[in-house]
Amino acid sequence: MSADSVRIKEALKILRDVLGQDKVIDEEEELYVYGFDATPLYFSKPYAVVRVFSINDVVEVLKIAHDYRIPIIPRGHGTSLTGAVVPISGGIVVDLSPMTKIEIKPEDGVVEAEAGATVAEVDLECNKYGFFLPPDPASAEVATIGGAIAEDSGGMRGARYGTFRNWVLALDVVIPGGKLLKLGAPVYKKRMGYDLMQLFIGSEGTLGIIIKAVLKIIPLPENIARFLVFFDDMENAINTLKDMRFSKINPLTAEFMDLETIQNINEVFKLGLPEHGISLLIDIDGYSDSLTKISERVLKILKENGAVEIIHARNEEEAKTLYAARRAAYPAIARRYKIVFAEDITVPLSKILQTFKEVKNIEKKYGVNIPTFGHIGDGNLHPNICIEERDTEAITRAKEIFEEICEVAIRIGGVVSGEHGIGIQKLTTFKRMLEVHNNLELLEYMRKIKQIFDPHNIMNPGKILG
Numbered sequence: 001m002s003a004d005s006v007r008i009k010e011a012l013k014i015l016r017d018v019l020g021q022d023k024v025i026d027e028e029e030e031l032y033v034y035g036f037d038a039t040p041l042y043f044s045k046p047y048a049v050v051r052v053f054s055i056n057d058v059v060e061v062l063k064i065a066h067d068y069r070i071p072i073i074p075r076g077h078g079t080s081l082t083g084a085v086v087p088i089s090g091g092i093v094v095d096l097s098p099m100t101k102i103e104i105k106p107e108d109g110v111v112e113a114e115a116g117a118t119v120a121e122v123d124l125e126c127n128k129y130g131f132f133l134p135p136d137p138a139s140a141e142v143a144t145i146g147g148a149i150a151e152d153s154g155g156m157r158g159a160r161y162g163t164f165r166n167w168v169l170a171l172d173v174v175i176p177g178g179k180l181l182k183l184g185a186p187v188y189k190k191r192m193g194y195d196l197m198q199l200f201i202g203s204e205g206t207l208g209i210i211i212k213a214v215l216k217i218i219p220l221p222e223n224i225a226r227f228l229v230f231f232d233d234m235e236n237a238i239n240t241l242k243d244m245r246f247s248k249i250n251p252l253t254a255e256f257m258d259l260e261t262i263q264n265i266n267e268v269f270k271l272g273l274p275e276h277g278i279s280l281l282i283d284i285d286g287y288s289d290s291l292t293k294i295s296e297r298v299l300k301i302l303k304e305n306g307a308v309e310i311i312h313a314r315n316e317e318e319a320k321t322l323y324a325a326r327r328a329a330y331p332a333i334a335r336r337y338k339i340v341f342a343e344d345i346t347v348p349l350s351k352i353l354q355t356f357k358e359v360k361n362i363e364k365k366y367g368v369n370i371p372t373f374g375h376i377g378d379g380n381l382h383p384n385i386c387i388e389e390r391d392t393e394a395i396t397r398a399k400e401i402f403e404e405i406c407e408v409a410i411r412i413g414g415v416v417s418g419e420h421g422i423g424i425q426k427l428t429t430f431k432r433m434l435e436v437h438n439n440l441e442l443l444e445y446m447r448k449i450k451q452i453f454d455p456h457n458i459m460n461p462g463k464i465l466g
């Protein structure tokens with residue numbers, strides 16, 4: 001037995017003694033499922049999985065891992081699309097899904113949630129008090145709060161409300177050695193020197209483990225008017241959003257899906273949606289007595305910009321169906337194809353049309369389907385490179401296409417990730433983006449920051465910094 005094997009075996013024995021036998025898992029068949037995230041492109045089996053139920057559990061794991069120099073990979077429900085929770089260095093996966101406590105404090109306008117609670121669970125709990133949590137990733141039903149913060153997830157209300165970064169007030173995190181840090185404060189305004197809390201948001205588990213968050217919440221809109229609108233081309237859709245803005249209409253949601261995406265949704269989920277060049281999902285919120293007038297203005301703008309079909313939800317049930325159609329975009333594509341490279345570029349709003357056209361030119365160039373949808377309100381596009389076969393040649397070609405799409409975003413002043421993160425998938429393109437934008441030295445500052453919190457590089461090694 002090698003020295004590494006002896007060290008790992010000893011560490012796992014101590015973990016069992018400290019935490020209990022049932023919390024430490026190393027059976028082969030169970031380890032297998034923790035070797036993937038939501039994309040089948042990356043796989044690596046961990047040494048073990050520890051299911052944590054309390055702060056103390058997390059503290060003990062990071063004490064022992066630090067002492068024995070064993071990699072730690074924090075994980076919620078594994079919905080990352082970039083390989084961010086794949087244990088590429090082996091190590092111990094810390095499964096935070098059992099930590100699901102939620103406490104609403106409506107008088108303070110906040111919610112406290114443990115890392116394993118899902119985004120949807122937190123939002124539904126807030127709804128009971130007449131509030132909601134604005135960030136709304138499409139995977140909200142399964143994405144956990146800890147994972148959403150570690151990835152700085154966005155979602156369908158991003159144009160209005162931004163990403164999770166904009167709603168986190170305080171975090172409890174545990175860093176290597178088992179040190180608990182309380183970052184931020186559960187108040188709306190604060191000046192506390194350097195904002196260390198923000199370093200952990202979007203850090204993809206490379207600095208420490210997020211175990212609890214305090215999030216700002218806001219009152220639910222009194223009413224929402226929801227439209228699913230179809231155009232012959234992207235230019236009309238973009239002009240619609242531009243005209244709405246210049247008419248002082250700020251949509252709650254502004255999403256788009258191309259024809260290929262709609263066709264996939266119809267084929268997989270049998271929704272029978274109209275099939276035109278581009279569709280927009282638009283939400284307008286407000287007081288009931290004023291929403292009728294705003295809706296009339298929206299309908300006028302839609303028609304002036306060549307909308308060929310407009311579905312205006314007449315009741316809550318229809319509204320849910322239209323929203324579910326947009327949520328179904330990635331699941332439908334993922335079911336239709338054996339492998340999907342989910343892209344996540346964000347570009348200046350004035351460059352959305354150019355970017356979309358270039359993606360479609362790449363699609364024609366390579367003869368590979370790239371159904372594209374995303375958040376037209378904030379310039380975040382999700383081209384999905386679809387592969388029919390799992391052979392090495394097809395995967396290599398898909399990676400080339402992926403990098404070419406990233407180059408489009410980089411060249412026109414955008415970024416290679418708006419909300420999915422870097423993980424394994426974007427290590428090369430992330431460095432390329434920094435290089436082109438003359439910011440490559442930022443990697444060195446990031447490495448120095450990581451060294452402070454994680455001197456032995458045990459936290460999710462191989463992600464972001466490579």
